[in-house]
Amino acid sequence: MLCQICNKNPATIHVQEIINGEKKVFHLCAECAAKNAETEPILQSFNLAEMLYNFTNENGQENAGGAEETSAAPSVKCAACGWDAERFRKTGRLGCPECYLVFSEVLSGVLENMHRGSTHLGKTPRNHETDHRTEDVIEKVALRKKIADCQQELEIRIRNEEYEEAAVLRDRIQELKKALEGEGKEDVHAE
Amino acid sequence: MPNERIDALFRQPVCWLTDNGPEDDIAISSRIRLARNLSGEPFPVRSDDVSLTAVRDSVFGVLERADSMKETETCEFKVDELSELDRRFLLERHLISREFLNPRRGAGLVTNREQGLFVMVNEEDHLRLQVLAPGFQLNEIWRRISRLDDELSMELPFAFDKTFGYLTSCPTNLGTGLRASVMLHLPGLVLTNQIQAVVQGVNKLGLAARGFYGEGSQTLGNLYQISNQSTLGESEEQIIRRLASVIAQIITHEKKARALLLANRQNHLMNHIGRAYGLLKHSYIISGDESLNSLSALRLGVDLNMFRSVNIHTVNELFLLVQAAHLQKYEGRELDQENRDVARAALLRKFLQE
Numbered sequence: 001m002l003c004q005i006c007n008k009n010p011a012t013i014h015v016q017e018i019i020n021g022e023k024k025v026f027h028l029c030a031e032c033a034a035k036n037a038e039t040e041p042i043l044q045s046f047n048l049a050e051m052l053y054n055f056t057n058e059n060g061q062e063n064a065g066g067a068e069e070t071s072a073a074p075s076v077k078c079a080a081c082g083w084d085a086e087r088f089r090k091t092g093r094l095g096c097p098e099c100y101l102v103f104s105e106v107l108s109g110v111l112e113n114m115h116r117g118s119t120h121l122g123k124t125p126r127n128h129e130t131d132h133r134t135e136d137v138i139e140k141v142a143l144r145k146k147i148a149d150c151q152q153e154l155e156i157r158i159r160n161e162e163y164e165e166a167a168v169l170r171d172r173i174q175e176l177k178k179a180l181e182g183e184g185k186e187d188v189h190a191e
Numbered sequence: 192m193p194n195e196r197i198d199a200l201f202r203q204p205v206c207w208l209t210d211n212g213p214e215d216d217i218a219i220s221s222r223i224r225l226a227r228n229l230s231g232e233p234f235p236v237r238s239d240d241v242s243l244t245a246v247r248d249s250v251f252g253v254l255e256r257a258d259s260m261k262e263t264e265t266c267e268f269k270v271d272e273l274s275e276l277d278r279r280f281l282l283e284r285h286l287i288s289r290e291f292l293n294p295r296r297g298a299g300l301v302t303n304r305e306q307g308l309f310v311m312v313n314e315e316d317h318l319r320l321q322v323l324a325p326g327f328q329l330n331e332i333w334r335r336i337s338r339l340d341d342e343l344s345m346e347l348p349f350a351f352d353k354t355f356g357y358l359t360s361c362p363t364n365l366g367t368g369l370r371a372s373v374m375l376h377l378p379g380l381v382l383t384n385q386i387q388a389v390v391q392g393v394n395k396l397g398l399a400a401r402g403f404y405g406e407g408s409q410t411l412g413n414l415y416q417i418s419n420q421s422t423l424g425e426s427e428e429q430i431i432r433r434l435a436s437v438i439a440q441i442i443t444h445e446k447k448a449r450a451l452l453l454a455n456r457q458n459h460l461m462n463h464i465g466r467a468y469g470l471l472k473h474s475y476i477i478s479g480d481e482s483l484n485s486l487s488a489l490r491l492g493v494d495l496n497m498f499r500s501v502n503i504h505t506v507n508e509l510f511l512l513v514q515a516a517h518l519q520k521y522e523g524r525e526l527d528q529e530n531r532d533v534a535r536a537a538l539l540r541k542f543l544q545e
Contacts, residue, residue: 081233093315095237097230097350097358100365107362114363116397117424120356122367123337125344 212326243297366423379448
């Protein structure tokens, strides 16, 4: 069988997609598949990275205020290596070890699904000393997540006119923000 | 220009094909790989030629001193400086991945002489430690590769995080960075039409079934590579235990399928094997795919004691030699496809001469 696009090389890649019972089949040679991977939606759907990203989008939209998270995601950029969400989406790969902290929010929903949990239970390198800076960054990400959760709840409380609970949440958010800023300052001093 | 060290490797027997291992009538080989990266370095995808070459130099240096590698003589290869044929030869030996067929600057391979313990440098991750052994022996090879990993981690600062584990370029390898697999020869399950159910069952359990050359490759010669998918949220031992229990079950099913075929369809089975043997013994032009599929039938015949003149090691050796790069190494010259099909048929006739 010849490639459907160039009609020259033998087709070695066979992609089948079934949507609502309708079957679409593509027979391509490796060269044409690579050339068209970016423009042809059926080939893109086999990109793990695309699956990852779509998956995160869906998750975001389920939450109230998720749209904000989704639109913010592409602007995330790793300060260490310059890798951004767009490259992550396209390649499915991260740029450097630091990227795991930068993209931890995008990853947090995905890892559970990809693996059997989101925490490492395996071995540790022999020479490993706890990297305090890394732990700080993890804490910061956790704080940001907490603030986002509180803000979401705050909106719901206000909508339901539960003002007493809303006031408590507003204070809590202030506290968390202070903690986050405090961490940030310490980091500046440390560096 | 022929590479002398590649040619020396060609003459060196491959331990996982020549040695005996547990359940090796069905389990051809067991493999484990560990993905590791250097902290403070961008992953290869984000790195540049200069940094990658520096990473390769330092990893080569550390590997030269590692006790696990020192047990036998090691060979180092700058993969980006090898010819296309030599790279294809390394792929056929399962020493490098498909990605290394088009290598970037800084791509490297260090292997021990038996080709059972080897490290790819600057593939998707800075290091891919690999161990390969005959038969079904995941626990043994885990101990072996974990030891090499420990030795290297004394000298190389591996990128590691308490929560995420070993940091890898692709999040699908995060945590343990461990991919364990066993190559199974499953003609019985194929001939009794049970293989689809097995592959589906394997997938449902969160494991992968792949073809002869791993990721993205088609199944050839009834060979299936079963491996774990997830790398995070379980310890290495848990991952291996889960995979091993599924593989043990598949082996049992394959044995049952073979017994069933012998009991109920003996003539069909003998016919299938005998015709494949005839094809291998008497062809003058034969393709690689046809050879592998016929060798699969021949291997089944040997397992069932149908042949006195052919032994399992010959069949194993032929599985390698009929592949394009090995064939050209054997002939000592480059051949186009048509000439390869002729040379392959001659080689098979010679090896299967009674």
